Amino acid sequence: MIQDILIPFLLVGLAEFGDKTQLSILVLSTKTGKYVHLIAGILLSFIIVDGLAIFFGNLVTNFLPVNYITILAGSIFIIFGALTLYHLNGYENEEVPELKSPFLSGFTLILLSELGDKSLIAVTLFATKYEPFYVFAGTITALMILSVLTVYSGKVIMSRINSKTIQKFAGVLFFIIGIWFYLSLFFN
Numbered sequence: 508m509i510q511d512i513l514i515p516f517l518l519v520g521l522a523e524f525g526d527k528t529q530l531s532i533l534v535l536s537t538k539t540g541k542y543v544h545l546i547a548g549i550l551l552s553f554i555i556v557d558g559l560a561i562f563f564g565n566l567v568t569n570f571l572p573v574n575y576i577t578i579l580a581g582s583i584f585i586i587f588g589a590l591t592l593y594h595l596n597g598y599e600n601e602e603v604p605e606l607k608s609p610f611l612s613g614f615t616l617i618l619l620s621e622l623g624d625k626s627l628i629a630v631t632l633f634a635t636k637y638e639p640f641y642v643f644a645g646t647i648t649a650l651m652i653l654s655v656l657t658v659y660s661g662k663v664i665m666s667r668i669n670s671k672t673i674q675k676f677a678g679v680l681f682f683i684i685g686i687w688f689y690l691s692l693f694f695n
Contacts, residue, residue, distance in 0.1 A: 511641035515633045520649035522626040527684045529657050531616050534677040536661025539609040546658055548613030553650045556621045561634040561643050574692055580619040581688030588681030591674055
């Protein structure tokens, strides 16, 4: 039982540390003060995506090829980047518009970025070898700890750096992540 929890916990935690998903969470955390709402959306998304991967295998890829999911996710990141940079143009002061729905933003962005991710495939494979419930527990615990740390790191960053600078960086980072998705189609 312990290895069924510990192996997914350690491997998913290490794989996700500094991953595009955590960078996305960091960016979102700089756009809201409603951290609990953001974390709730993020965790619900992880629960759904990883739960489906664990309990139903790679069902999503049977209906929609991973390449299509990757293109969709890349496009969403590029759109987020464009919107982030676009909304900065009308603001003369230091205030950057806050996310209208941190819950929905966190949920949607993480849902799309995790579909077809390597750690999701690893979780699916763990479920074929270990007890699925324990794999789920280890995976979600690792993702929850990383996400909470990342969101509160964003809070600290916001208190020390100009918010417009962070938002410019966030917009560019969203573009880079979107392009990264497109490039992954050619290098996998």
